[in-house]
Structures are given as C-alpha cells and as structure tokens.
Amino acid sequence: MKRTILVVAGGFLLLLVLETVIYNWRLSLAIRYRDLVEECRGLERRRDELLVERAMLLNPARLQEVGESLGMGPVPLDMVSVFDPGSVPGNGGDAVVCLEQ
Amino acid sequence: MPLSAWSSEISPERRSARLKLMMAVALVGFLACIARLVDIQLLHHREYARMASHQHTTRVRVEARRGRILDRNGYLMAGNRTVAAFQVFWPQVPKGGEAAVDSFVAGLGDLAVVEPGDRCGGNMILAGAVAFDTAMELAGRGLPPGVSMVLRQVRTYPMGDLAAGIIGRYNGESSEGVERWFDDELSGEDGNLYMGRSGSGKCIMIDPDADNVYAVDGTDIMLTIDARFQCILVEELEKALEEYGGAWAAAVLVDPRTGEILAAGSVPVRAENSSLAMNHCFQGYHEPGSTFKVVTYAACIEEGLIAPDEMFDCSKGFIEVAGELISDSHRLGVLGRDEVMINSSNVGTVMMAEILGDTTLVDYCRRLGFGLKSMVEYPDESRGILPEPGSAGWSGVSLAQLAIGQEVVVTPLQLAMAYTTIANGGILYYPRLLHARLESDRWIAEKSVVRSTPFSTRTAEVVRRTLRAVVEEGTGTTAALAGVSVGGKTGTAERLNGDTGYLSAFVGLVPAEDPNFVLAVIIDGPDYVYRWGSASAAPTFARMASRIISTEPELALSPVGEGTRMIAAVTE
Incomplete structure (x- = not known):
C-alpha cells in the first residue's frame, strides 16, 4: 500500500516537473517569437524607408535636372542617327560615338 | 510539557483516536481542495480564464x-x-x-x-x-x-x-x-x-x-505608366500653359499594340483650394474639332464609298447644310480624297459624311468607343456625349457638325484610343492602367482585351499614310520631328462652356508607318493667337515626342526582325 502511494505520488511529481519544463520551454519560444516578429517588422520598416529613399533619388525629374546641370542631358533628336551596322553610317568626317542598342 | 500522540504515556486507544482525528481533518482539507479545484477548473473555468486573460493579456x-x-x-x-x-x-x-x-x-x-x-x-x-x-x-x-x-x-x-x-x-x-x-x-x-x-x-x-x-x-x-514619360508630359503641359495660356491642358500617351496607357498628364494638378484637380484625361471632356475628321474619313474608306481618286469641290469655301453655313478657314479649291484630310477641309469632310450617312457614321463612332466609358481603372470616368440620329438633340445639321468634330464630346483618352485603331491595324483595345499585380512573390500580368475591330488593316494603312502627309505637308507641320516619321491630325474647336475661346488639339502617331505610341495633346482656351491646333498643341506634341524618343530611342523605330541589331549613334 505504502509503495503504491509512493509510486503514484512519484508519478505525479514527475508529471509536474515535465509540465513545468514544457511550460518554460513554450514561454521561451513565445518570447523568442515575439522578438522575431519585432525584428521582422523592424526590417520591413527599414526596407520601406530604403525603397522610398531610392525612389526619391531616382525621381526622373531629379535625374533630368542633375543630368542637365552636368551637361549630360538627353541628346537633341536631330543629333541621333539610328542605322543598321551593316550599312555605311552618315557623312564622312562626322565624329560618331556609338551606343549599342 | 505537551504530550504528543506518540508519547509512551498515552494509551494506545487514545493515540489511535488522535491519529484518526488528524487524518479526518486532513481528509476534509484535501476534499475541500478537490472541491475548489473542481469549481475553478470545471464549473467556473471560463469565468476565471477571462479574468486571468484581462489581467495578463492585452490585444x-x-x-x-x-x-x-x-x-x-x-x-x-x-x-x-x-x-x-x-x-x-x-x-x-x-x-x-x-x-x-x-x-x-x-x-x-x-x-x-x-x-x-x-x-x-x-x-x-x-x-x-x-x-x-x-x-x-x-x-x-x-x-x-x-x-x-x-x-x-x-x-x-x-x-x-x-x-x-x-x-x-x-x-x-x-x-x-x-x-x-x-x-x-x-x-x-x-x-x-x-x-x-x-x-x-x-x-x-x-x-x-x-x-x-x-x-x-x-x-x-x-501600373502601365512609365514614370519618365509621365514627368515629360506634365512638365511640357505646364510649359505649354505658361507659353500659350489656357485653363487646362491634358496629354495621353498610349501603346497602340496593347492599349496600355504609358502616361496621362493633366494640368493644373491642383485646384485653387490645393486639393487634387480633376484629371482631364479621364474625367474631363471637350469637343474634339478637326481631330475627329479622321473618323469620318476612315469610315468612308472602310465602307468603300470613296475611291482614292475621287475629287471634292471645296472651291466655294463653304457648304450649306439645313440652312446653316459650314465653312473652311480659306478657299481650298478642288481637293482629292486624301487632300481633304491633309488640308483639314470642313467642306470636304461634310461632303464625305453626306455620302456615309448619319446612322453609319454614328455606328463607327460607337465602335470606336465614343459616347461610352472606356472602362479604364480610374474613378468617375466621363463617357462623353455622342448624339443619336432621331433623338431630341439631333437636327438637320447634326451629321455635318458631328463629321467635323462638333456636337460631340469626348475625353482625351477616348480620342487617343480611337487613333490607336489607325496605328495598330484596326483593333480597339480596352485601355489599361494596371500592368501586373504581385501574388505569392510573382508578378501576374494583366492581358489586353479587344473591344472591337472597327477598321481593316488596309484602311488603317491608308489613313496612316494620309496622317503622315498631314504632318509633312498639311496643317500639322509644326508637329514634325527631325529624323522621325510622324503622322497626326490637328484640331481646333470652339470651347464648350459658351465663353469665347478655342480648344487646340493634336493627336500623333510615331513612327507613322508602324506606330509604337500614340500621343494626344489638348489645350483648352489658349490665347487667341495660339488657338489653332498647329500653333499650340502640335508644337507641344513635338516637344513631348522628342523628349520621349530621346529617353527611349527605340520608340522611333519600326519593329525590326529578330536577330537584327540596330545602333544609335550621336553625331557631332
């Protein structure tokens, strides 16, 4: 009888210990999960900021202005010739800078 | 000294009684705990869980x-x-x-x-x-x-x-x-x-x-919008309003092969109270004037009603229709079929319309999307107004007025889309602003949808050739671009709102033979000296198209065969 009581009590004690261990493990996972969620949201915020910053820098109007101030604005249309490379280009003596299409 | 239950001086009977009493008390306590546990965990579980949740959980x-x-x-x-x-x-x-x-x-x-x-x-x-x-x-x-x-x-x-x-x-x-x-x-x-x-x-x-x-x-x-072209359109429209005057200006750039809207600019962008102004490309409307003559012209060719060598006597300079006189800006003499368009003759166009008939003309207008919403993905789109033969507003002069772009109200988008049928061989697509949406990290592209096929490829080719002549030798010479073939039509219309003043328009196709883009430019209420389409809208088109091609030179080329390499060179 005494032995039975001891075995049952021991079993309950073991279950209690196991439950405590599992509970603590879940708690630590939940805290870790919270940290990861926070980190993810932080990274998403940072990515959004960087995308906006990139778009501001690549704003076509801004690039146009910067290009023109550096003398690198779009070439006037009458200075651009498009031709088949197999044919002889333009008049002899023209200085030609070739940009491959 | 108190006696414990185990004191040897207490009799066994008394010792046993005390032990039993202690066990009874322990049992009662144990049962009370069990009862409390049953009450908390079984009977009032939800209530206690809610109380606990309020204390240690927040949403x-x-x-x-x-x-x-x-x-x-x-x-x-x-x-x-x-x-x-x-x-x-x-x-x-x-x-x-x-x-x-x-x-x-x-x-x-x-x-x-x-x-x-x-x-x-x-x-x-x-x-x-x-x-x-x-x-x-x-x-x-x-x-x-x-x-x-x-x-x-x-x-x-x-x-x-x-x-x-x-x-x-x-x-x-x-x-x-x-x-x-x-x-x-x-x-x-x-x-x-x-x-x-x-x-x-x-x-x-x-x-x-x-x-x-x-x-x-x-x-x-x-979106189908190209941010670079959008910037170009809005900047040039603002310059145009500054130079030519006007209440508003709009421009729509469309890819004729897909119906995709590459840019749609409307100025002023903001109303006086700093809120966003109406986007005239989709929500505004205007009388298209002579830009609409292409519809009459193309319809006549499609129906086979006018031979290529047919002549129209415009020498009087006016034509009487139902007691009203419709006149040209000056006497143009006897004109061939294509010359009526090249010189933008009102008289010649009215003659063509009389051959075509009101029902047929209106039918073509409807097939080109006029008087109907284009179903573009933009709120509060205007459908414009297309008069119907036999309706209350239809009079004896309505056919003639419709043929030359009066008594009809369109949006800049509808006008541009109509010209895309000329550009792409006769197909009218539904215009689109949505290019693709992101689903599961993949871009899913939207497909172009054909709305109607008003013209054959042959008709479209003939009209394109004529529109090229309009720019090379007709009323649209101010829209010409160096080294690039352009086709298009000018338009000048009286303003809708009853004020004196005009609306200047130009719709162009680049390159003329096999267009990569269609660009419609409308300026409402320019100064009197700039009222003609050739004086304000056409030069604005030229500046826009020039910048667009400088940004993307391949747009000036007709599509080349696969494996063919072209080179763009800058000459000094």
Whole structure:
C-alpha cells in the first residue's frame, strides 16, 4: 500500500516537473517569437524607408535636372542617327560615338 | 510539557483516536481542495480564464502595410513610411510631472505641434509625424509618465505632384485616383495579436493559445505608366500653359499594340483650394474639332464609298447644310480624297459624311468607343456625349457638325484610343492602367482585351499614310520631328462652356508607318493667337515626342526582325 502511494505520488511529481519544463520551454519560444516578429517588422520598416529613399533619388525629374546641370542631358533628336551596322553610317568626317542598342 | 500522540504515556486507544482525528481533518482539507479545484477548473473555468486573460493579456492591433504602386519599370510611385505620433494623457501625468512633459515638448523642437505649457483635460497630441529613427531615439531616452508613442504608416509619393493626377492620394480616410480604384487590393487586412503582459504591465510575448489574427499586407500593383514619360508630359503641359495660356491642358500617351496607357498628364494638378484637380484625361471632356475628321474619313474608306481618286469641290469655301453655313478657314479649291484630310477641309469632310450617312457614321463612332466609358481603372470616368440620329438633340445639321468634330464630346483618352485603331491595324483595345499585380512573390500580368475591330488593316494603312502627309505637308507641320516619321491630325474647336475661346488639339502617331505610341495633346482656351491646333498643341506634341524618343530611342523605330541589331549613334 505504502509503495503504491509512493509510486503514484512519484508519478505525479514527475508529471509536474515535465509540465513545468514544457511550460518554460513554450514561454521561451513565445518570447523568442515575439522578438522575431519585432525584428521582422523592424526590417520591413527599414526596407520601406530604403525603397522610398531610392525612389526619391531616382525621381526622373531629379535625374533630368542633375543630368542637365552636368551637361549630360538627353541628346537633341536631330543629333541621333539610328542605322543598321551593316550599312555605311552618315557623312564622312562626322565624329560618331556609338551606343549599342 | 505537551504530550504528543506518540508519547509512551498515552494509551494506545487514545493515540489511535488522535491519529484518526488528524487524518479526518486532513481528509476534509484535501476534499475541500478537490472541491475548489473542481469549481475553478470545471464549473467556473471560463469565468476565471477571462479574468486571468484581462489581467495578463492585452490585444494589440497590427496595421497591415498598404500595397505599393510601381511603374512599369519597377520605379516606386507610392510607398509607405513609418512615423510616430507622441501624445500625452494628462490624467495619467503625476503631480509635478508636468515639467517633464514640457521639457519633452521643448526637446521636440519644430516637430512639436503644441507649445510647452499647453494643457488640456484629456489626450493631447504633442507631435504628429516624427520620422521613425528620430522617434526611436527620443523614446530611447525615456518618455515622461503619461506620454506615449504611437506608430503608424503614412503614404509617400516620391514623384510628388508629377504623378498625382494618376496615382491620386490616400490619407487613411479618403482616397482618389488609382489609390481609390484599387483600394481593396492595396489595403490588406489589419490583424490582432494577443500579447502576454508581465506583472509590470510590459508586453513580453505573443500568447500562442490566443485567437491571434495576423495582418495580411496589401497587394503591390504595377501600373502601365512609365514614370519618365509621365514627368515629360506634365512638365511640357505646364510649359505649354505658361507659353500659350489656357485653363487646362491634358496629354495621353498610349501603346497602340496593347492599349496600355504609358502616361496621362493633366494640368493644373491642383485646384485653387490645393486639393487634387480633376484629371482631364479621364474625367474631363471637350469637343474634339478637326481631330475627329479622321473618323469620318476612315469610315468612308472602310465602307468603300470613296475611291482614292475621287475629287471634292471645296472651291466655294463653304457648304450649306439645313440652312446653316459650314465653312473652311480659306478657299481650298478642288481637293482629292486624301487632300481633304491633309488640308483639314470642313467642306470636304461634310461632303464625305453626306455620302456615309448619319446612322453609319454614328455606328463607327460607337465602335470606336465614343459616347461610352472606356472602362479604364480610374474613378468617375466621363463617357462623353455622342448624339443619336432621331433623338431630341439631333437636327438637320447634326451629321455635318458631328463629321467635323462638333456636337460631340469626348475625353482625351477616348480620342487617343480611337487613333490607336489607325496605328495598330484596326483593333480597339480596352485601355489599361494596371500592368501586373504581385501574388505569392510573382508578378501576374494583366492581358489586353479587344473591344472591337472597327477598321481593316488596309484602311488603317491608308489613313496612316494620309496622317503622315498631314504632318509633312498639311496643317500639322509644326508637329514634325527631325529624323522621325510622324503622322497626326490637328484640331481646333470652339470651347464648350459658351465663353469665347478655342480648344487646340493634336493627336500623333510615331513612327507613322508602324506606330509604337500614340500621343494626344489638348489645350483648352489658349490665347487667341495660339488657338489653332498647329500653333499650340502640335508644337507641344513635338516637344513631348522628342523628349520621349530621346529617353527611349527605340520608340522611333519600326519593329525590326529578330536577330537584327540596330545602333544609335550621336553625331557631332
């Protein structure tokens, strides 16, 4: 009888210990999960900021202005010739800078 | 000395009785515990769980990120930024804590929307939109008691007003433009997370057993718009209004092979009260004037009613229709079929319309999308007005007026789309602003949908040839571009609103033989000397087209065969 009581009590004690261990493990996972969620949201915020910053820098109007101030604005249309490379280009003596299409 | 139950001086009977009493007491206590456990865990489980949850769990709303809007090249046109708002709840500020709040407000500097010393009885906003990094820095130094920080997302538009007419605006409560049309997809769904709290009240973890609903971010969408071309159109329209005068100006750039809208500019962008003005490309309307003559001309060719060598006597300079005189700007003599278009003769066009007939002409107009919504993805689109033969508004002169682009009201988009049928061999597509949407990290492209096929490829080819002649030798010479073949039609119409004044228009196709784009330019109410389409709209078209081709030179070329390499060279 005494032995039975001891075995049952021991079993309950073991279950209690196991439950405590599992509970603590879940708690630590939940805290870790919270940290990861926070980190993810932080990274998403940072990515959004960087995308906006990139778009501001690549704003076509801004690039146009910067290009023109550096003398690198779009070439006037009458200075651009498009031709088949197999044919002889333009008049002899023209200085030609070739940009491959 | 008290006697214990085990004292050898107590009799065995008494010892046994005391033991039994102790066991009975222990049993009663044990049963009471069991009963209490049953009560807590079985009978009143829900109630106690709710009480516990209130004490150690709090629900946190997670805002879904609004979907981004990109142009066709992936350039960000509308994005999100996280900003912080600082607020103070005065009832929670302890006695003597007001100085700390004032000091905090002083530290905010220009970001603060209140002054140190300002008070109220409840909640007060201290700063509304502080950049995230700055807010974290301020919060890191410690917030005074009663002061809290709330993070929120705000919409950001890197292109500013250059794309505002298309994108619209979104401020959390209302939206306009594309932001409004695609609001369901862009919005996403907010979530709710249940956070476990420590004894000090700090959120320490997400409760895994709670009914957590995770936020679903909005869908990113990619428009057919090219941000570079959008900038070009809006900038040139603003210059045109400045140079030629006018109430508003609009331009639509369309890919004729797909119906995709590459740019749609409308100025002024803002109304007098600083709100976004109407986008005239989709929501405005105007009488198209001579740009509409192409419809009459093309319909006659499609029906086979006019031979290529047929002549029209316009030498009088006017034609009488139902007692009204319709005249040309000057006497043009006897003109061939194509010369009627090249010289934009009202008289010749009316003669063509009389051959065509009212029902047939109106039928072609409807097949070209006039008088109907184009179903573009933009709110409050105007359908324009197309008169019907036999209706109350139809008179004896209506056929003639319709043929030359009067008594009909169109949107710039409808006009551009009609010209795309000439450009692409006779097919009218539904115009599109949506190029693709992002689903499961993949861009799913939208497909072009054919609306109708008003013309044959042969008719379209003939009309293109004539439109090229309009620019090379007719009324559209101011739209010509160096080294690039252009086809198009000028238009001058009287303003709709009864004021004296005119509307100047030009619709062009580049390159004329096999167009890569169609560009319609409309200027409403230019100064009198610039009232003609050739004087203001056509030169504006030329400047826009020139910049567009400089940005993307291959647009000036007819499509080449596969494997053929072309070279663009800059000559000095």
